[in-house]
Amino acid sequence: MGRNDKKAAAERERAEWQLGIDWARWLMAGNSPQVLTMYGLVLEPGEVAYVNTPLQYARLYGGSGRYTHSGGLFVGKPGLVLGLMAANAAVNASRKAAAKRDMQLMWRDLQEVPTIATNYRLLCHLPRSGWMSFYYSAVQEFYPDPANWMITFGFQNAEPLRLAGLATPTLSVLTSWCVLGSDRWQGEPGIAPLIEAATGRQLPPGVVQGEIGPGEPRRLGNLEP
Numbered sequence: 001m002g003r004n005d006k007k008a009a010a011e012r013e014r015a016e017w018q019l020g021i022d023w024a025r026w027l028m029a030g031n032s033p034q035v036l037t038m039y040g041l042v043l044e045p046g047e048v049a050y051v052n053t054p055l056q057y058a059r060l061y062g063g064s065g066r067y068t069h070s071g072g073l074f075v076g077k078p079g080l081v082l083g084l085m086a087a088n089a090a091v092n093a094s095r096k097a098a099a100k101r102d103m104q105l106m107w108r109d110l111q112e113v114p115t116i117a118t119n120y121r122l123l124c125h126l127p128r129s130g131w132m133s134f135y136y137s138a139v140q141e142f143y144p145d146p147a148n149w150m151i152t153f154g155f156q157n158a159e160p161l162r163l164a165g166l167a168t169p170t171l172s173v174l175t176s177w178c179v180l181g182s183d184r185w186q187g188e189p190g191i192a193p194l195i196e197a198a199t200g201r202q203l204p205p206g207v208v209q210g211e212i213g214p215g216e217p218r219r220l221g222n223l224e225p
Contacts (some may be wrong), residue, residue: 012066012166015118017194020146022171024198027177028186041131050174051117053167056147058107060160107162115163117174122153122163134161144172144190151175170192 027033035049043049109126116123121135134153141154151172152165163171173194176185186195 008087016166017146017169020173020191020194021197022064023170023173024191025192027182028195028198033174034176041116041123043118047118048122049116049118051115051167051171053115053165053171054112054165055115055124056110056160056162056164057113057115057126058110058164060105060107060162062105112165115171117171117178119178122161122175124161124163134158136175139179142175142179142188144168144176144188146172146191146194162187 004126023033026037034045036049036052038049038052047085111126114125120137121133123131123133125131134155138155138158139153140156141160143152145151149166149168150162151168153163172191173185176188176191179185180188185191
């Protein structure tokens, strides 16, 4: 990345961070988010859209651990048969090891998807599945991390969701307001830098010579991202 590209990226990050601060200030004043006009996508009765942006999507889950066992009847000279059996055993051992590794929890399905935040839910459009809904009422764990440009959600009956991208400061403030409610959202530790900047108490973390530096990533429960 050239110097001009780095400068443009830093300016974009600062603009998006400032937008998150503006959202925090707006909601702290007792205002409601401005409603977006949506076409094509049919929302639920009483549902309104607030944000429409592309974000990096990922889900945390383990694979099935299944693999195809290779077998067969080997006919020939003893040396040849033994060699074929050894090769077949090595293939099966490799497949079993790969299947065991696949069972480990890891962030999967990484892709950039259109994302809409409403007053009820987050909607992510996946190429194969279409629009998927993640309702705020089903959230059990919530970790906004705008300093690292990501948010992680844990749900009652679904794999954890991680969203990342430049719109994270805005989405962190909005989802805090939606998930925790208007009476508790300002106490969410993850958005404290934005709240402090909105109230003028402190500059955003990592601001050095006009750049925002990353902090340590937060985790979903005891699961590594």
